[in-house]
Amino acid sequence: MDLITVDNLSKCFRIYPSRRHKLASLFGMESSKHCIHKWALKQISFSIAAGESVAIVGRNGSGKSTLLKLICQTLRPTEGQITVNGRIGALLELGIGFHEELSGRENVYISGQLLGMSKQEIDQHIENIINFSELREYIDVQLKKYSSGMQMRLAFSVATALRPEILIVDEALSVGDAYFQHKCFDRIKEFQALGTSLLFVSHDPLAVKTLCDRAILIDKGIMLADDNPAAVLDYYNALIANAENNKISIDEGVRSGSGEAKLTAVDIFNENEPAQVVLSGSKIKLRVSYQIMEKIPDLTIGFLIKDRVGNEVFGSNTYLLQKTPPFVQGGQYQVVFELPDFRLAAGSYNISVALHSSYHHLSNNYDWWDHAATITVISEQVFAGVVRLDTQYCELI
Numbered sequence: 001m002d003l004i005t006v007d008n009l010s011k012c013f014r015i016y017p018s019r020r021h022k023l024a025s026l027f028g029m030e031s032s033k034h035c036i037h038k039w040a041l042k043q044i045s046f047s048i049a050a051g052e053s054v055a056i057v058g059r060n061g062s063g064k065s066t067l068l069k070l071i072c073q074t075l076r077p078t079e080g081q082i083t084v085n086g087r088i089g090a091l092l093e094l095g096i097g098f099h100e101e102l103s104g105r106e107n108v109y110i111s112g113q114l115l116g117m118s119k120q121e122i123d124q125h126i127e128n129i130i131n132f133s134e135l136r137e138y139i140d141v142q143l144k145k146y147s148s149g150m151q152m153r154l155a156f157s158v159a160t161a162l163r164p165e166i167l168i169v170d171e172a173l174s175v176g177d178a179y180f181q182h183k184c185f186d187r188i189k190e191f192q193a194l195g196t197s198l199l200f201v202s203h204d205p206l207a208v209k210t211l212c213d214r215a216i217l218i219d220k221g222i223m224l225a226d227d228n229p230a231a232v233l234d235y236y237n238a239l240i241a242n243a244e245n246n247k248i249s250i251d252e253g254v255r256s257g258s259g260e261a262k263l264t265a266v267d268i269f270n271e272n273e274p275a276q277v278v279l280s281g282s283k284i285k286l287r288v289s290y291q292i293m294e295k296i297p298d299l300t301i302g303f304l305i306k307d308r309v310g311n312e313v314f315g316s317n318t319y320l321l322q323k324t325p326p327f328v329q330g331g332q333y334q335v336v337f338e339l340p341d342f343r344l345a346a347g348s349y350n351i352s353v354a355l356h357s358s359y360h361h362l363s364n365n366y367d368w369w370d371h372a373a374t375i376t377v378i379s380e381q382v383f384a385g386v387v388r389l390d391t392q393y394c395e396l397i
């Protein structure tokens, strides 16, 4: 039997020019011609069988959260139907149903009841919830004193206090620290082994491949693919790569910064030759050219390499390398970062560079150049993951 059936589902939001117009519409005093109709989802159909785990992937604003909210019935469809057979445990936006002024414990009761638990069930499980969240010391402290990671711990612990037939998780896990994320994934896998279906929104390809046996790709509210995770992620990557290429040709990457120092060029060299395509494991040089416009107290030059889906692969800066680049006012300089053993997996990567002060670009960001350069890696060796680590095989007899 299908646990979830989504049939020809569409959702249209009305966006009003002002609160006055919106209020008037609630009392039937405003005609709909004054509002913009925004179709967040159009004619989506799929079903999820018991025990299946399905990822919803797509770019920002593609309609993923809207779809989950419709399935959880916190939104109503404009057209189409959703049938759900089974208890849902949902972790949607962080802190849904949470009240900042109330304590963690009080929020457990409110949020638990919103998830369909009775007060008796919450009484029975509150100790487990507190134990799992590892927030005993803070449980009677007001929620506004919690970090977002602590709120996530509490929200996940409540949503999974009882094993649901369908567990719905919308990105929230990315807020938590690595230790708690592992704990959440373990619980999700435990539930899956017991027959829980998972509906999971994530931008993390590894999590999608690990947790799901199927993926659905949504773009601009339209369902583009429903297939195995590897095939759908390939499609998704191609979509992003297309958008990236278009973006780069239009504005050559996103720039920000106060302007006291300016990046003028970023060039890649492979074995001393300018290159855009490099062999995994070869020697790469990243040459950063910059100009010091005004007097600055100190200077750090940094770079960050990201893969096509935006995962940070590697970054470093002159502060971490304990080097001080030249920064005399009016000077034009070039520095080179040498990466003698660039062992990334085959694929396309983009490089962002920044001029700032001290360790982090958040203090005195002089110039930040997102997507300053793109590099394609080809590899003769096949391996899993993003980086080839030295591996030795030993036989113990």
Ligand SMILES: Nc1ncnc2c1ncn2[C@@H]1O[C@H](COP(=O)(O)OP(=O)(O)OP(=O)(O)O)[C@@H](O)[C@H]1O
Residues within 6 Å of the ligand: 013, 014, 015, 038, 039, 040, 058, 059, 060, 061, 062, 063, 064, 065, 066, 067
């Ligand atoms: N309450 C709302 N009123 C008006 N427009 C909305 C509302 N909620 C969502 N939208 C719009 O609907 C579209 C889909 O939004 P949604 O949040 O579902 O996307 P998403 O895929 O979850 O994005 P992200 O990955 O950034 O979370 C977006 O264009 C968004 O601006």
